[in-house]
Structures are given as structure tokens and as C-alpha cells.
Amino acid sequence: MSEQKLKICVLAEANGDHTFVQCEVLKNFGHEVTLISPNKGRCPEGVKHIECHVENANGIFGKLRWLFRIYQGVKSAQADVYHAHYAAELTTWMAWILRKKPFVISCLGGDVLFDEQGSQSFIRRWFTKRALKKCDYVTVVSHFLGKVVQAMGISSQKIQRVIWGVNTKKFYEIDDDGSFRKQWKIDQDAPLIFSPRQFKPFYNQGLMIRAFADVLIKMPNAVLTLSTYNQDDEFRTEMESLVDELEVRENIRFLPGLNPQEMMLAYNASDMVLSLPPSDGTPVSVMEAMVCGTPVVMTNLERFKEFFAHKESALFTPLEQKDIVHNICDLLSNNDLYECIRTEGKKIIVENADLHSQTRILEEIFYRLLNQGKRTS
Numbered sequence: 178m179s180e181q182k183l184k185i186c187v188l189a190e191a192n193g194d195h196t197f198v199q200c201e202v203l204k205n206f207g208h209e210v211t212l213i214s215p216n217k218g219r220c221p222e223g224v225k226h227i228e229c230h231v232e233n234a235n236g237i238f239g240k241l242r243w244l245f246r247i248y249q250g251v252k253s254a255q256a257d258v259y260h261a262h263y264a265a266e267l268t269t270w271m272a273w274i275l276r277k278k279p280f281v282i283s284c285l286g287g288d289v290l291f292d293e294q295g296s297q298s299f300i301r302r303w304f305t306k307r308a309l310k311k312c313d314y315v316t317v318v319s320h321f322l323g324k325v326v327q328a329m330g331i332s333s334q335k336i337q338r339v340i341w342g343v344n345t346k347k348f349y350e351i352d353d354d355g356s357f358r359k360q361w362k363i364d365q366d367a368p369l370i371f372s373p374r375q376f377k378p379f380y381n382q383g384l385m386i387r388a389f390a391d392v393l394i395k396m397p398n399a400v401l402t403l404s405t406y407n408q409d410d411e412f413r414t415e416m417e418s419l420v421d422e423l424e425v426r427e428n429i430r431f432l433p434g435l436n437p438q439e440m441m442l443a444y445n446a447s448d449m450v451l452s453l454p455p456s457d458g459t460p461v462s463v464m465e466a467m468v469c470g471t472p473v474v475m476t477n478l479e480r481f482k483e484f485f486a487h488k489e490s491a492l493f494t495p496l497e498q499k500d501i502v503h504n505i506c507d508l509l510s511n512n513d514l515y516e517c518i519r520t521e522g523k524k525i526i527v528e529n530a531d532l533h534s535q536t537r538i539l540e541e542i543f544y545r546l547l548n549q550g551k552r553t554s
Contacts, residue, residue, distance in 0.1 A: 186256035191218025286458020321480035342530030376408035467522035
């Protein structure tokens with residue numbers, strides 16, 4: 178773009194891949210990027226990182242120290258634009274309290290789906306709504322989330338869809354060399370199912386394992402790989418017991434958290450991806466799988482139909498064991514269906530959810546707000 182380069186302050190937790198990638202893309206566009214995070218984490222080279230972490234945030238005094246560090250960090254930022262990459266987050270709320278302008282908030286799903294995901298207390302909901310009402314612009318990853326935000330009293334005129342999609346320079350289809358299967362002792366001809374979501378009860382890995390035990394009746398050499406990224410330790414123990422109870426240990430692999438390159442190899446090595454949370458925004462892991470040419474069986478949520486069509490670009494399933502079993506077996510045994518979903522899913526992501534082209538839309542929002550500010554000053 179011919180516009181001048183910007184000083185952009187990103188407000189987000191630093192322990193997520195999405196934060197890292199967003200900062201990296203904005204930096205590669207030539208902007209001066211500062212990340213302010215309430216915690217420790219990775220930060221791309223060339224991006225200034227202000228960590229507001231404290232060693233002991235327990236108890237009232239620990240929490241007050243932490244809040245004061247966040248206050249200091251956000252207050253110290255001097256930028257052309259402030260962008261919060263999650264509405265329900267401490268640095269987001271602090272930017273609103275300190276009246277940082279222009280201020281853009283991106284809503285991703287769990288931050289505004291209060292009732293569905295039950296992840297926000299009354300206080301967190303109140304702060305999130307106030308920040309959204311007082312900020313200058315809101316981006317949402319789907320029109321569905323746009324309606325959720327509008328229902329909070331935010332004008333549709335300051336809401337725009339920006340899909341925080343896939344970095345297609347890091348996730349793409351390759352000729353699989355078999356190294357991933359070899360590493361995890363999986364036969365090259367075994368049907369391979371991959372669950373890439375966080376390892377927590379919310380994502381229904383228990384239901385997956387039970388359904389997979391039935392899949393083995395029809396496909397006895399199939400393998401289910403489960404990412405244990407950000408795992409709930411107690412839940413992991415329960416799932417280990419379930420695997421032994423169902424006698425499917427030889428066909429299950431628990432994978433550690435994988436870096437982007439390892440995830441790309443896992444997607445390409447897999448025959449399908451399984452994603453079964455009861456509520457969701459626009460899951461990036463699902464889109465990453467699709468752009469790698471791996472079809473997805475996913476929860477039948479109406480909001481997904483904004484992007485995908487059943488039996489054309491994805492396979493939607495009710496959260497019932499028999500239905501999950503049917504859809505997995507249908508996909509893995511029907512070559513025409515498989516190829517259609519694989520091809521169309523990849524096409525949709527490349528055309529509509531490439532992270533770089535979507536970030537350009539965010540960049541245009543930044544420039545528009547700055548120009549509006551100049552005209553009114």
C-alpha cells in the first residue's frame with residue numbers, strides 16, 4: 178500500500194500461535210509492531226514485547242500487582258492504532274479504561290459467546306461489553322458473531338468481518354513423505370484420524386474415543402491421534418482410563434503440543450480431521466486442515482454453513498456417537514465424497530480465509546480510522 182507505515186500496538190496473550198502470527202504478518206507488512214501481553218510467551222523477531230507478567234499473581238495483592246503492571250504497560254504504549262486480538266482479555270479492558278484511540282477489537286468466538294461456552298463471569302462479561310461499546314471498531318470472524326456483537330448494543334456500522342484464517346505460507350498441501358506416521362509408529366495404509374483441538378472436556382475427546390472404538394469394528398487398523406495441547410491433566414487421566422477400558426490402546430496416539438511445521442505435517446499425514454466442540458467460532462485448526470487438503474468431520478453448527486456446505490466442503494455431524502461413527506466411515510470409504518470435500522474445502526480457504534489478504538482488510542480499517550480522526554481534529 179502507498180499509505181505510510183504505522184505504529185501498531187497489539188493487545189493479546191502471548192502464549193497463542195494466533196497472536197504470534199498476527200504480529201509477524203503486520204511486521205512483515207512494514208509496520209512497527211508492539212505486543213503488550215498479560216503473560217510470558219513467544220514474540221516474533223523485530224516485534225517489541227511488553228510483558229506484564231508477575232511471578233506470583235495469587236491472592237488479592239498478587240492480582241493487584243498484576244493489574245498495576247498491565248496498567249503501566251498499556252499506559253506506556255504510544256501508537257497510531259491499538260488492536261486487541263480478543264475482547265475478553267485484561268489488556269483489552271485496560272486499553273478501554275485508558276481511552277486509547279483509535280481502538281479496534283477483534284472477536285474470535287469464546288470471548289463473546291457467553292451463554293454457549295460459559296467461560297466468562299458476570300464481571301468479565303460487563304467489562305467485555307463496555308470495551309466493545311466504547312471502542313472505535315469491531316472485527317468478527319463470521320457474520321454469525323457479528324449478530325452476537327450487535328445484540329450487545331453495538332452498531333452494525335462499526336462491525337466488519339475479518340476472518341483470522343490460515344497462514345497459507347506455512348500451511349499447504351504437500352506430498353507426504355511418511356515421516357509423521359513413521360515417528361508415531363502408524364502403518365502407512367492405516368486410516369488416520371486427527372483431533373487438533375485443545376485437550377479439554379469441552380472439545381469432546383471422550384466422545385471421539387467412544388465413537389472411534391466403534392469405527393474399529395469396520396476399520397480395525399484405523400488410528401486416532403489426539404493433540405494434548407493445553408491439556409487438562411485430570412481429563413487426560415480420565416481419557417487414558419477410557420482408552421484402556423475400551424481396549425483401543427494400540428490404535429490411539431496422544432501427541433504433545435506441536436509447532437506449526439509439525440502441525441502442517443500432521444494434517445498432511447492424516448486422512449481426516451475430527452472437530453467436535455458443542456460451540457465454536459471459526460476454528461483456525463479446521464481451516465488449516467482444509468488448506469492442507471485434509472477433509473473435516475465437524476459439529477453440525479448452523480454458523481458453519483456461512484462458510485461450508487455439508488457433503489460438499491465439510492461433513493457435519495450431530496454430537497451423537499452413532500452419527501459420528503457413520504460420518505467417519507462414510508467419509509473414509511466413499512472416494513467420490515472424500516475427493517469432493519477435500520478439493521472444495523481447500524478451495525474455500527484459499528479464496529476466502531488467507532491470513533495475509535484478511536490482514537490487509539484489517540490494515541485498511543486502521544487507515545480509515547486514522548483518516549477519520551484527521552478530518553475531525
